[in-house]
Amino acid sequence: MRIRSAIGVVSAVAMVIVQMQPGFAQSAAVVQPQPVASPAVLSRAQEAVDRATPSTVIVNAFKAFPSGGDPLSKRIADIIVKDPKLAVGFVKYVQTAPLSKEQKLAAERGLAEALDRLGIKAADMPVKAPVAAPVEDWTWLLGLLLIPGIICLGLCRKDKEEVVTTF
Numbered sequence: 096m097r098i099r100s101a102i103g104v105v106s107a108v109a110m111v112i113v114q115m116q117p118g119f120a121q122s123a124a125v126v127q128p129q130p131v132a133s134p135a136v137l138s139r140a141q142e143a144v145d146r147a148t149p150s151t152v153i154v155n156a157f158k159a160f161p162s163g164g165d166p167l168s169k170r171i172a173d174i175i176v177k178d179p180k181l182a183v184g185f186v187k188y189v190q191t192a193p194l195s196k197e198q199k200l201a202a203e204r205g206l207a208e209a210l211d212r213l214g215i216k217a218a219d220m221p222v223k224a225p226v227a228a229p230v231e232d233w234t235w236l237l238g239l240l241l242i243p244g245i246i247c248l249g250l251c252r253k254d255k256e257e258v259v260t261t262f
């Protein structure tokens with residue numbers, strides 16, 4: 096009976112160990128991800144957008160085409176190609192002004208066309224999204240806590256055998 100308990104304990108411990116993560120205690124150091132842009136650079140860029148005031152040319156373009164559409168897209172593209180510095184004010188205006196869905200769609204298309212004309216190809220640019228911090232996995236600790244319980248279950252159990260006699 097003791098052999099079966101020992102085999103059960105060894106099997107249970109082996110199953111718990113197999114489920115542990117493969118790199119447990121094998122990596123010397125954890126590499127922390129570095130942000131692509133420092134918070135100072137990001138805050139300066141946000142400040143530039145916050146300070147930007149939309150040009151009257153941009154405001155007049157939206158007022159001239161309240162239904163949006165292709166003419167508004169072409170007008171926006173022409174404005175931004177002529178003076179790319181107006182793009183920041185344009186973005187701020189689109190974010191804050193109460194525009195219709197059609198106007199916002201035309202603004203997006205106009206900006207894309209302007210970027211295309213200026214030779215800026217976003218698909219060729221590397222993605223600079225910040226890398227998410229790794230989440231700690233503590234499931235291995237549960238496995239370590241289960242081992243003493245499994246050993247106790249196998250070894251500490253009392254064998255109570257009752258002799259039954261029949262006449």
